[in-house]
Amino acid sequence: MSLTRQDVEKIARLARLSITDAEMPVYVTSLSSIVNFVDELARAQTDHVEPMAHPLDGQHQRLRADVVSESDHHEKYQANAPAVQAGLYVVPRVIE
Amino acid sequence: MLHTFSIGELGRRLSAKEISSVELTRHFLARIERLNPTLNALITLTADQALAAAGKADARRAAGEQGPLLGIPLIHKDIFCTDGVRTSCGSRMLDNFVAPYDATVVARLKADGAVMLGKANMDEFAMGSSNETSYYGPVKNPWDTTKVPGGSSGGSAAATAARLAPFATGTDTGGSIRQPAALTGVTGVKPTYGRVSRFGLVAFASSLDQAGVFARSAADAALVLQSMAGFDPRDSTSIDEPVPDYSATLDAPLAGLKIGLLREFFDGLEARNAALIHDALKIYRQLGATTVEVSLPNLPMSVPTYYVVAPAECSSNLSRFDGVRYGYRCENPKDLLDLYTRSRGEGFGAEVKRRIMTGTYVLSAGYFDAYYLKAQKVRRLITNDFRAAFKQADLLIGPTTPTPAFAIGAKIDDPVTMYLNEIYTIGANLAGLPGLSLPCGYVDSLPMGLQLIGPHFSEAKLLNAAHRFQEATDWHRQAPRGYE
Numbered sequence: 001m002s003l004t005r006q007d008v009e010k011i012a013r014l015a016r017l018s019i020t021d022a023e024m025p026v027y028v029t030s031l032s033s034i035v036n037f038v039d040e041l042a043r044a045q046t047d048h049v050e051p052m053a054h055p056l057d058g059q060h061q062r063l064r065a066d067v068v069s070e071s072d073h074h075e076k077y078q079a080n081a082p083a084v085q086a087g088l089y090v091v092p093r094v095i096e
Numbered sequence: 097m098l099h100t101f102s103i104g105e106l107g108r109r110l111s112a113k114e115i116s117s118v119e120l121t122r123h124f125l126a127r128i129e130r131l132n133p134t135l136n137a138l139i140t141l142t143a144d145q146a147l148a149a150a151g152k153a154d155a156r157r158a159a160g161e162q163g164p165l166l167g168i169p170l171i172h173k174d175i176f177c178t179d180g181v182r183t184s185c186g187s188r189m190l191d192n193f194v195a196p197y198d199a200t201v202v203a204r205l206k207a208d209g210a211v212m213l214g215k216a217n218m219d220e221f222a223m224g225s226s227n228e229t230s231y232y233g234p235v236k237n238p239w240d241t242t243k244v245p246g247g248s249s250g251g252s253a254a255a256t257a258a259r260l261a262p263f264a265t266g267t268d269t270g271g272s273i274r275q276p277a278a279l280t281g282v283t284g285v286k287p288t289y290g291r292v293s294r295f296g297l298v299a300f301a302s303s304l305d306q307a308g309v310f311a312r313s314a315a316d317a318a319l320v321l322q323s324m325a326g327f328d329p330r331d332s333t334s335i336d337e338p339v340p341d342y343s344a345t346l347d348a349p350l351a352g353l354k355i356g357l358l359r360e361f362f363d364g365l366e367a368r369n370a371a372l373i374h375d376a377l378k379i380y381r382q383l384g385a386t387t388v389e390v391s392l393p394n395l396p397m398s399v400p401t402y403y404v405v406a407p408a409e410c411s412s413n414l415s416r417f418d419g420v421r422y423g424y425r426c427e428n429p430k431d432l433l434d435l436y437t438r439s440r441g442e443g444f445g446a447e448v449k450r451r452i453m454t455g456t457y458v459l460s461a462g463y464f465d466a467y468y469l470k471a472q473k474v475r476r477l478i479t480n481d482f483r484a485a486f487k488q489a490d491l492l493i494g495p496t497t498p499t500p501a502f503a504i505g506a507k508i509d510d511p512v513t514m515y516l517n518e519i520y521t522i523g524a525n526l527a528g529l530p531g532l533s534l535p536c537g538y539v540d541s542l543p544m545g546l547q548l549i550g551p552h553f554s555e556a557k558l559l560n561a562a563h564r565f566q567e568a569t570d571w572h573r574q575a576p577r578g579y580e
Contacts, residue, residue, distance in 0.1 A: 080422035
């Protein structure tokens, strides 16, 4: 299946990616070739096959005791943030 | 000279006080300074921290402590978080990111006294098979610097092959340890999914990612894996299974071992490459193993399956990069949406954006069943094929890659052709199986890899089989010219 420019624009919007006009034709071509390639999966006979999400069978999500296990590292973590004020992450104004 | 010794030999010399870790560390730092500008295998050098850690290791030895990795230098793939050291994942997005904690793999090796020299170049977010997608430029293959080293752990592989460190860490989501190990003539181990903690490893595809090791022999890899492997409560998919003594069984006889030759791995394989695998099988038969042909009928579906599952997981994992909490932020965003889309559009490279969009597409309304759910079903069929094969054979064998290292630039513009490099490695990731690549000869003067795949938690058997092969051959002892 071939993807159109409109398809790729929609995917980029869903993925929150800005794609420049110069990049767009390359993505239309390469994503179309990838979709064509994975379309091969349609040929596989998968009736009554359970989808597999985890590579090892019989593994369950572990639970732990509901106790505090981490200390406060916010200053260290926020040292990597592009903009911080009073311990808060700063973003462009959302509500006028 | 020090760079030619095995980890075992270096350990003996450190233990006998013939050399110090500081001396060893200086030796490798000098080699990196001299040889890395050509190779671009390391993107961050931590010389001061390394010398301090080496001094500490020497003090621990002086106090009577022993340990196979105490004072041994290593290089970490730049996907592992290293406290206080930039962890870029090969991306502009994380070019300014200083990890606030150590990955479990890093912490374990540090506790055992291994000395980090620096961080290795890699394909951006581990997405690539040639190390050409890195924000920091391609890594060169030390066997021929016009060729790629493979990827995504290309820097770790090239550094190990060029003897810039006795070993390096890597990660393998679709072949990212085994493929570059094959193309650079070193030994690479991808353990069972869940065997080594993923905590602190920048996530690409969480149901496939697994950390492992590059070394110059199976015996060295066994020492490193011993330190890395084991249960970690901080990784929700870590497996709580005891870790066997990998070195203890290296010499076990192979008499009676049943090796399955993977029929589908030879379809269309060039005769010279196939001949190397058949030569390796002869050696295994001389060592007492028997061989049987096995088939994985659904294996041809593994690459399309992977290129649905991995991008889907990647699109979800990489949604955390939003330009708000860490990583790249665009200049002068006009609103929040502009901040998100431009930070991501400018911070990610072309291949990463392609994978995120592929993943977004296969998970989107109307396509989920046809692609993602379908791929998860085919993943089970492939896993069942492996299960059936292990009823006939103890280990499976085949080539690691279809060809030796290719030229830089040859495939980078054609993603599907690039993806097919992983045709022999992806199956083990989909099924969560351990795999190992070891050098088995040359095609056009470039190294080729022999791949061993075993059942879940059979790392000891894989290392044993690889070690016995390496006792009977000397491919793994050969160094690229200029790096002896």
